Amino acid sequence: MSASAIALRDVWKFFGEFPAVRALNLDIPSKGIIALLGRNGAGKTTVLRMIAGLLRPSRGEILIGGAPADHEQHAASIGMVGHGQWLYDDLTCRENLAFFARLYDVPSATEKVDHWIREVGLWTFRDSRVNQLSRGMRQRLTIARALLHSPAILLLDEPWTSLDDRAMDLLSSLLLRAQSENHTVVVSSHQLKETLQIATHLAVVDRGRLVFNGPNRDEFRQSPHDLYQRIS
Amino acid sequence: MTRLLRQAWTIAAKDLRTELRNKESISAALSFTLVVILLFSFAFDPVGNPDVREQAGGLLWIIYLFSGILLLNRTFSREAANDCLEALVASPMSGAALFLGKAVSSCLLLLVLELASLPLFGVFYAVTWTNDFGMLLLVLVLGSWGFTVIGTLFSAVTANNRLRELMLPLLVFPMTLPALLACVELTSLILLGEPLGDSVAWLKLLFGFDVIFTLLGAVLLEVVLLA
Numbered sequence: 521m522s523a524s525a526i527a528l529r530d531v532w533k534f535f536g537e538f539p540a541v542r543a544l545n546l547d548i549p550s551k552g553i554i555a556l557l558g559r560n561g562a563g564k565t566t567v568l569r570m571i572a573g574l575l576r577p578s579r580g581e582i583l584i585g586g587a588p589a590d591h592e593q594h595a596a597s598i599g600m601v602g603h604g605q606w607l608y609d610d611l612t613c614r615e616n617l618a619f620f621a622r623l624y625d626v627p628s629a630t631e632k633v634d635h636w637i638r639e640v641g642l643w644t645f646r647d648s649r650v651n652q653l654s655r656g657m658r659q660r661l662t663i664a665r666a667l668l669h670s671p672a673i674l675l676l677d678e679p680w681t682s683l684d685d686r687a688m689d690l691l692s693s694l695l696l697r698a699q700s701e702n703h704t705v706v707v708s709s710h711q712l713k714e715t716l717q718i719a720t721h722l723a724v725v726d727r728g729r730l731v732f733n734g735p736n737r738d739e740f741r742q743s744p745h746d747l748y749q750r751i752s
Numbered sequence: 753m754t755r756l757l758r759q760a761w762t763i764a765a766k767d768l769r770t771e772l773r774n775k776e777s778i779s780a781a782l783s784f785t786l787v788v789i790l791l792f793s794f795a796f797d798p799v800g801n802p803d804v805r806e807q808a809g810g811l812l813w814i815i816y817l818f819s820g821i822l823l824l825n826r827t828f829s830r831e832a833a834n835d836c837l838e839a840l841v842a843s844p845m846s847g848a849a850l851f852l853g854k855a856v857s858s859c860l861l862l863l864v865l866e867l868a869s870l871p872l873f874g875v876f877y878a879v880t881w882t883n884d885f886g887m888l889l890l891v892l893v894l895g896s897w898g899f900t901v902i903g904t905l906f907s908a909v910t911a912n913n914r915l916r917e918l919m920l921p922l923l924v925f926p927m928t929l930p931a932l933l934a935c936v937e938l939t940s941l942i943l944l945g946e947p948l949g950d951s952v953a954w955l956k957l958l959f960g961f962d963v964i965f966t967l968l969g970a971v972l973l974e975v976v977l978l979a
Contacts, residue, residue, distance in 0.1 A: 573840050576978065604835020610770045622762040623843045625755075665839075687964035 524583070525673060525704035526571055530613035531580035533566050536624070539565045542728040544580070546720075548706060553699050555736070556708040563728040564708040565603065568675045571706070572600045582743075584673070587730035596624055599671030601679045605662045609651035611662055613642055616650060617668055624669035641690065655682040659663035663691060673704045680711040692718050712744035724748070756852070759845045761851025764860070770830065773859060778861055785869045788815045793876035808877050809940030813932055817899065819863050821921045824903035827854050828911035829945075837977070839910065847974025851904060855969070856938040859893075859900040879943045887948070891938045894958045898931035898965065899924075905969040908976045928930050933957040 526548040533541040541563045548554050556564045569575045570582060573591040583591040600606075607616050614633055622630035637646050641658040642653075650658060658662070658681045665738035666674060674695075680688055688711075695705050695718055709715045716736060717724075724747075740747055771778055792811050798804040831837035835941055840850055875879045881888060906923040910916035932953040948955070 562898075574838055576840055591971055592844065592846070595842060598842070602835065602838060604838060606765060606836055607834050608766070608770060609833055610767070614771070619762065619766050620843070621760065623845050625844075633758035679970070706969045 524548060525585065526706070527583040527586075528571075530585065531567075531570065531577045531582060531583045533563075533570060533740065534578045540728055541577075541661040541725075542572070544725070544728070544730055546723055546730055546733060548704060548723075550704045551699065551702045552709060553695060553705040553718050554721040555715045556632045556706055557712070557715070558701055558725040559748070561727075563727045564725060564727075565677055566713055567725070568600070568706065568708055569602075571673075572598055572602075572675055575744065577610050577700060590593075596669065597672040598675060599665070599666035599669065599673070600643050600675040600677075601662050601666045602677050605658050606665060607650045607658060607661060608647060612649050613637055613653075614646050617665060620665050621668055626669050630651065632668060635749050637661075639667075640696070641687075653703055654685055656687055659683055660687055662688070663694065664712060667694065667698070671703070674698055674706070676707045676709075678707065679707060680709060680714055716741045716744045716747070754844060756846060756849045759849035760852035760856060763840075763845075763850055764856040767827075767830065767854065767857035768860065771826075771857070775928075777823050777826040778865065779821040781861075782865055783817055785819045785865055786872060788818070789869060789873050789876055798855050798877040798879075802878075805877060805879055806940060806944065808873075808943045809938070811877070812873060812939060812943075813895070813935050816862070816896070817865055817925065817932065818901055818921075818927070819865055819943055820858075820896070820903065821924065823858055823861050823865070824900065824907050824924070825917055827858050827904055827907040829907075829916065833913065841977055844847060847977065848970035851908075851973040851976075852966075854907075855897070855900050855904040855966070856961050859896050859902060861872065862896045862900060862972045863892060865953050866896065880945065881943060883945045884942050888939065888942045891935055891955070891958070894955075894962055895931060895935035895939075898958060898962045901965045901969045902927045902931075902964065905965075905972060905976065908973055931958055931961045936959070 524547040528544050531544045532539060535551060556567060558564050558648040566575065570577055573589065573595060584594045605691045611619065614622060614637065617636060618629060619632040623635055626632050631708055637643055640663060642657060642661060645653060645657065663679065679691055683691060692714060698705055707715055722729060722736050795806045828837065831840065856898050870881050906920055910919045913919055934957050937951055937954045939946055
């Protein structure tokens with residue numbers, strides 16, 4: 521296993537009195553695709569949001585590249601696909617990506633924007649406003665937005681939502697390519713089949729606690745629906 | 753510093769482009785301004801009652817404050833759709849750049865509204881606003897900036913509040929009182945064509961107010977958003 525890209529050390533997160541994440545210790549290897557799995561309310565999204573700097577842990581520490589997570593320092597190295605699509609409805613596909621390219625100081629921004637619009641198959645709609653796109657097309661643009669600045673760490677929360685079969689394949693191939701280019705990918709999803717096909721490691725959380733952490737196995741890939749029973 | 757200004761302008765340009773495209777808040781604020789100018793002129797009859805003209809500065813700034821609130825309500829709620837505020841928080845942009853960008857876009861929209869309504873105000877209140885237009889423009893710029901920096905900060909505070917339309921003026925108006933007093937005093941003198949004299953002290957107060965609250969807002973916004 522390579523050195524940890526992200527490490528969570530005894531991380532707790534409380535919402536009021538409720539502990540959404542409890543004493544979580546997790547090492548996320550670099551250059552891999554780690555699937556963060558668990559049932560609804562297990563704490564997956566909270567973990568991803570803490571890594572992205574959108575939430576602060578109530579207790580414990582998050583290390584990125586071995587150093588304590590510092591938003592100003594690490595924000596540029598993280599790309600995220602969250603529950604919200606983080607796109608402006610009144611701007612076109614190109615304008616949205618150009619806006620984020622400027623925020624992240626992406627070099628050769630115009631070329632990068634056009635490249636990613638082509639990659640996600642939205643070239644025909646490049647000058648269409650986001651509010652004119654279907655949900656699946658928006659999700660593809662969201663993925664392009666997250667990959668635009670070539671982040672070393674890619675966090676994806678339910679990325680397959682609203683995608684058709686072709687777009688799912690496209691996303692899987694983009695994630696595999698990101699892995700081959702030494703990016704670290706963390707995917708949280710209920711689409712077990714798609715997630716297990718590409719994941720190199722699994723981390724399963726249950727009610728805020730880590731209950732499984734290890735390399736992905738063929739037996740999981742072959743029968744994804746039994747995963748939680750096998751682990752328990 | 754260059755990076756901060758560049759990112760601030762990126763935010764301001766995005767907000768202005770979005771606003772010019774859907775004209776949601778500027779059309780509402782401009783319509784409100786014109787209607788209130790008309791209503792006040794009927795209520796106070798400034799043409800038949802010259803004493804009212806001495807209060808023209810006060811009336812003008814009350815109108816601008818209420819219209820400005822309509823613009824400021826959208827400053828951060830514009831980011832609510834598709835959770836775009838999270839995208840800004842997650843980005844490497846500093847809170848200061850976000851604050852400055854938001855304040856610049858709101859201030860520019862407010863200035864457009866003010867300049868568009870001045871001719872009508874001049875006609876209905878029988879005041880010659882072109883007497884010392886340079887000084888009037890300076891007061892409008894400084895006053896609008898002071899108002900928008902306070903409004904931008906509290907717009908972030910109330911962004912996720914269901915009663916934000918009510919909460920924002922309740923928080924902003926008391927805080928802007930020193931700047932409002934300065935603007936009213938200076939504008940009244942300019943509209944009446946009188947020399948500023950000792951009232952230059954109000955101009956200094958307005959400038960100081962802008963500097964202090966710009967720095968405060970730039971420092972506090974990140975804390976507000978992460979809280």
